[in-house]
Each structure stands twice: as C-alpha cells, then as structure tokens.
Amino acid sequence: MSESNSVEKRILESLKSKFGESILEDGWEGALAPKRIKTFASREKIVEVAQAIKELGFDQVISQGGTDYPKDDIFKVNYHLIAVDNEELKPIILSLATKLPRNDPKMSTLTNVWRSAEFHEQETFENFGIFFEGHPRMERLLLPEDWDDIPPLRKEFTLPGR
C-alpha cells in the first residue's frame, strides 16, 4: 500500500510544483486517498493543467460530468482520468474538477487534450447547459430533438409527480 501511495504522492507533488497550492483548492474533501487523486483547476487554467496531467501519462477520460450546486451558485465539472497504457498509473483514477458560475456556464473544451472527452462534453452540454468553447460538435446528443425545457440535470428541473 505504501508503495502505491508513493506514486500518487509523487504525481500530486509534481503537479503542485508546477501550479502551486491552487491545485488542491477544493472545498469538498482531501486530495489524496488510496488509488485516488483529486485535483482542482480554475477554468482559466484548466487546459494548461490538463496538458500537464496528460504528459504524466493519463491517456483516457473515463467519465466527465457536472454537478449542480444551486446553494453555492456554481456548477462543478469533473473529469475522471485513467491511464490504460502505463503500468505504474493503471490503478489510479485522477479527478480534475473545476467550478463555473451558474449565470455564465462556459469553459474551454478539453477535446484537444483528450479526444475521448468529446461525447462526454456533449452530454454535459445538453444535461446542464454548460457550453464548451472550441468543441467540434456542440449539439444535442441524447435528448429528443424537440426538447424545449431547461436542461434536465439542473436542480430546478423537477420530475413530474415528485
């Protein structure tokens, strides 16, 4: 356990040396757990941080999704990254989070860094209304063509009869 923990610590340290303490600045929970690394980047710096994470060896986006926090008036966007082609990093899932204000939900896309983020970002766009600048196809994917309600995964959207 200690050995695998050292890999995670080393990755976090290398990110810290590049971007400072802001990489840990998440108001929710600790940054390091066994096989889990939680990082944070502001939306201005996220492409830069993502590039650095990719260079470390994380080559696939396993999941990307948003969470709506109407109380704090923000959206939190999580990218979960794995390494399929790097023996040392294989057990680790790295989460890269960012916060967006609810009245201006916009951030630049990470499809240029990881191509596998493409459909995930499209899905987050239709479910939350978060706009990804520079995305090749920012259009509806799963919802019906005639959807005219607010994006369904926002908290103010309530299910009928609930």
Next chain:
Amino acid sequence: MEVVERQGDYLTMSVGPQHPGSGHMRLIVTVDGDIIVKVKPDPGYVHRGAEKMCEVRTYIQNIPHLERPVIIDSCGILFAYVLAAEELIGVQPPPRAQYIRIIMAELNRIISHMYWLSIYGIFMGHSTMFMWPMGDRELFIDLAASIGGTRVTFSYFIPGGVRNDIPPGFKEKALKTFDYFVKRLKEYEKIYFNNPLVLKRTQGVGVFKREDAISLGVTGPNLRASGVASDTRKDEPYSMYDTIDFDIPTYREGDSYSRAWVRLEEMRESMKIIRQAIDKMEAGPVKQPMRGQIKGKVGEAFARTEAARGTMFYHIVSDGGKFPYRVKISVPSFRNLIAMSHLLEGNRLADMPVIYWGLDYWPVEADR
C-alpha cells in the same frame, strides 16, 4: 483510416432505428458508391433519464432501474454502483458475499458475450451461430436464475452484500454446465471461428490501431483486441479479484476477428474464475444487516469495475441525505460510440454490420 476525397455523388441515408441491423439507434451514413465516407451516430432513442431518476430515489430503490440499461449484464452494471455506494454508506460486505458477487458478475459476462456472439452470427448470415450460442446461453441463464430469481434482471447486489445465498447443489450444477460448455466452445471454433468464410469477412475489417484505440477512449474487449492489456480486474483489483488467478486475453491485430476471439477467450477465463471462486468460498453470512434508513455520508465516491463491455464507472455525490445528490454513470458503450464513426469511415457498406456489432455496442446502455 484514411478516406480519399473523391469527386462524385454522395448519398446520405439513415440506418435505423427500424432496421434489422441497427438495433435501437440511428446512424446517418454518407456513402460514395458503397464506400462509407462519413458516419454520424444519432443515439438517444432509449434515453430514459436514469441519472435524474437517481436523485429522487434512495440508495436501495436505485438498484432496479440502474440495472435496466444493460439487462444482459445486469450484475456488471450494478457492481460499480454498489462499490461506490458502500464507500459512502460505510458498510463492508462479508467475504462470502464478495465471492458470490464475483460468481454472478462472471456468469453475467458469459451471458452477455453469448448474446453478442449469437447476434454476430446472424449479422453474417450464419444461422447456426445464432442458434447454438442462444441455446447454450440458456444454461448460464438457468445458473444465474437459480441464484438471482429472475432470468436476467436480478436486483441481486445491494450495499452490504447480496440479497440471498446461493442455492444448495449450485456447485455440481455449475461444474456440469462448464464441462459441457468447454466442449461446445471447441465446436464453436470449428463452425465459426475457423470457418474460412467467416475469416474472409472479418479479418482485416475495421482495424483499430493501438494509438487510436487509446486516444479515442475505447474500452473493454475492443481495447484488448488492439493490444492494450487493460482490465480493471487486474489494474485495480476490486472485491476478491486479487485472490484469483486468471489471464487477460489480448490480441494485436485490432480487427473484427480478434475482437471476437477476445470475447471467446474471456468466456473461458470467466469459467476459470467461477471455479476458483466456488472453491475459495467459505461458509458465513452473505450480508451485513443494516437497521433504519440508509444514508450516505457527505462527500463523493467513485468506483470502477470491469463489466462485459468494458470499464463501468460511477461517480456518486452525497449531501448526507437518504437520496444521492448526483449519480454520474459512465458506461462503456457510450465511450465506444465515438469509435464507431472512426472505424466505419472508409469501409464498405456491406461490412457495416460486422464492424458495428463487432464493437458490442449496446444502445440501451449508451443512452441510459
């Protein structure tokens, strides 16, 4: 795959959603003659809003509808949810329950691969290969149903263990079935996998290069067919997989043929895993009893497992209430969908069913 831009008339047509070869999705295909130039997938015909529904259901009530997206692999999709929910609720399943989970997950993997194999057969017009796996699949369905109660949707894993013990006489029944099935697999190889007609249609069709497969986010058997030995059961052993000895079959070619072989080999490995799990299982409780309303602690948890189609990932955020605050389901089919247009472009229209189903894309799972 390189597409040579050609002068001439392009024809755009949509394949599906009512089409014998498409399932419940639509592909908008542009062809030049019979060469596919461009493919735009149009999923969402079975989008049922599972992620939103999770927010108004308790951790237990979420179980039945979370396994519906992929009912042929219902334990596979539920496994990661249960692991993430256990982390939030703070319960640990007893060891016997963990072995039973492995047995069920692997049985589901075989059931899912058999369904895939039979449809793969009928897509190539090989009716025998539809009938044989579809029939032998029933043996494994009977095995799983004797534990789970229903034929495909078991609602069997719950946070804290499994809902019931395995029935008496399961071991003998399972071993008898495996002995039968191992011999059947050899016949499958004869009539299908080594059949020259099938070789001609699948070898070198829909080739995925290793780098492309990684960068596009392809997962599961499709990734392993391209030479990347990536399997969550080995990478990040969850449950009791670290006590079990098994191999990950990988192939280098990355074509439709090797994707079929990966799945065939995986069925053999799954039987190996179940045999070991049955032997290692000791008597004991199968569930940690819980009293009162189940609540998750404030925070977030994520877990991944290896389902039949690839890595299943759940991200659950809890605000301390009885309902999860947000459940993000990341399913392998959805991540394989991006590869579809990449693979189809430049191939012939006649090869489309082989490539499409060779990816084992399950629309209901992708749409959620």
Next chain:
Amino acid sequence: MVSSGSAISVFAGKVNDLLGTIVEQSVKEPIRYIVNWGRLYALWPVHLETACCSVEFGAASGPRFDLERFGMLEAFGSLRQCDLLVVQGTVTRKMAPRLQWVYEQMPEPKWVIAMGACAISGGLYIDSYNVIQGIDKIIPTDVFIPGCPPRPETLIQGIIELQNKIRRSRVRS
C-alpha cells in the same frame, strides 16, 4: 293488381333476405374461420426494438423456446409484409413518432403486443422526463405481457392469447 304485385314483391324480398341470411350464415362463418386460421399461424413481426426487452424476444426466437412453432417468424426487413408489432420495452419521446410511423406503414389487419412493464405503463420509468407512459396511449394495443423483462414463456403465452383473439375476430368483407 298493384297491391297483389307489391305483396308478391314483398314476399320475394323476404325470401331473398332469408336466403341471403342463410347463405351468409352458412358461408361467412367458414370463410371467417378459414381466413382467421390463415392469419393465425403466419404472424410476421416487425423488427422494431425499442428497448431492452428485445433480449428476451431474441431468447424466445432461439432454440430453447422457438417462436417459429407458433408461426412467428424472426426478423424481417420490410414493414409492408408484417402484421404484428411487438413493442419491446420502453418507448421514449424520441422513439414515439417512429413507432407511430411504423404502425401506420403496416398493412391491415395488424396487431400490437406491448411487451414488458415499460411498454404497458411506463414501468420503472414512471417519473422519467423522456418516457411515454404506456403505448396504448399512442397506438391501439391487443395484448399486454407483464414482466421486466417477461420470461419467454410469458411471451409465448401472450402470443397464444393473441391467436385466440384472432380466432374470435370478425372478418370485414
């Protein structure tokens, strides 16, 4: 003269009616039987998969349950030669217009089977924003097969119910 002539014509008309009913009764019933018998064992289902119940439909067409014993053949390309629509599971808002188009394109007579809880009433997805709560709201439905998904035996039982219904049904002239 006039009155007797009209009496004769009335009489002739009555005889004609009576004969007509006798002939109709004696011919229509066998014809109805024969036509229905022909329809009964040649149910050609549309290959429209709406959701996950298609797995159990596939299993029912497999060798263990073998729907072809009941004259149900498997997948077909053309809607124009099909007379049975098996709605295999959830119908979403995106799929609903397609389902209606498929139904409209099928020739008369046609029957609809709602397979699975989602097709009957929405099932698990009672409060989902994207699911139609029961297909009998959009197309007329003949047989309901409960289950999630139904066992292939239940599907076969539903098809036997449908065949009984066809056997009873009237034939339009």
Next chain:
Amino acid sequence: MSVSLARGIFDAFFASIKSLTKRRYTLRYPEQKLDLPDGYTYDPKTQVGSPGVKGRHILYLDKCTGCSLCAIACEGIADCIDMVKVDGTWPKDKKAIMPQIDYGRCVFCGFCVDACPFDCLFMTPEYELASTDKRKLVQTPFQLGTLPEKKGLVEFIPDEKSGAHHA
C-alpha cells in the same frame, strides 16, 4: 491455402452434421413446463432472502396487518402497489386494507418482500400473466391470496453426448 480452405469448410460442415444425432433442444412450452424452484422469500430477522424464483406474489391474508410498508418500498421503484379496502373482518388488520398489485407496472424485483416485516408477502414461481385486457393485470388481495398449482415437469440437462435437452 486451398487445402486449409477445404479443411475449414469440411470441419464446419461435419460439426453441424453431428448435431443431427443430438436430442431435441426445444422446450415445448405449453405442454411442457420448466421445473422451477419455489418462490423468493425473505427472513426479516436475519435480513437474508432465500434463493427463489421471483414471479407473481402471494399474500397471506390472515397475517397482513395493512402496515403499507410494501407500498412505501415500491413507491420509488415501480409504484405498483396500492393499499385497498377488503371485505370481511381481519383480526390482525383493523383498517382492513391490503396490497393490490398492478402487474402492468411490477418489475419483479422483490424489494416489497424484503420490506414486509410480518412474513406475509412472498413470491411464487408463477409467470403466466399475459392478458388482452390491461385491467386484468391488476390483481386484488384475494387473487394474490391463492397459491398457484405447481405445473413444473421438466428440467434442462446439459449433456454433451446426447446434446442439451429437457427431460
């Protein structure tokens, strides 16, 4: 190349021909029925169920107290259980309300059985529920109170010599 081609085709052909000698695979359903085990039951003390088939429910009317815990458990799943008034006097059930199940909605997950603390709601292996009338899918407490007759006869036997068959 041509030798291996011929050999491959011959192998495939021979493997298929061999299956002509095997026994019939098909379960002739309406005449033969599978021998299913008993229905799913649950022990509220140990919180563990029994491995059993999840089919139509059985309600032991004399044990039901009308607590409507099953309906609450089902509310977030399929919402198929309604508590309805039943005729007669029930010593344990003062309000005389009992569950009525709409099989047009039920998904046979069995969480209502887990929720019942009085051992009165279990499942049976009955699955023949298809109907031409949607209203007939709703089963009243009295309909749920009857045990199905056991009709199971045959078992599925995997046997590579004679082929998998039902007997």
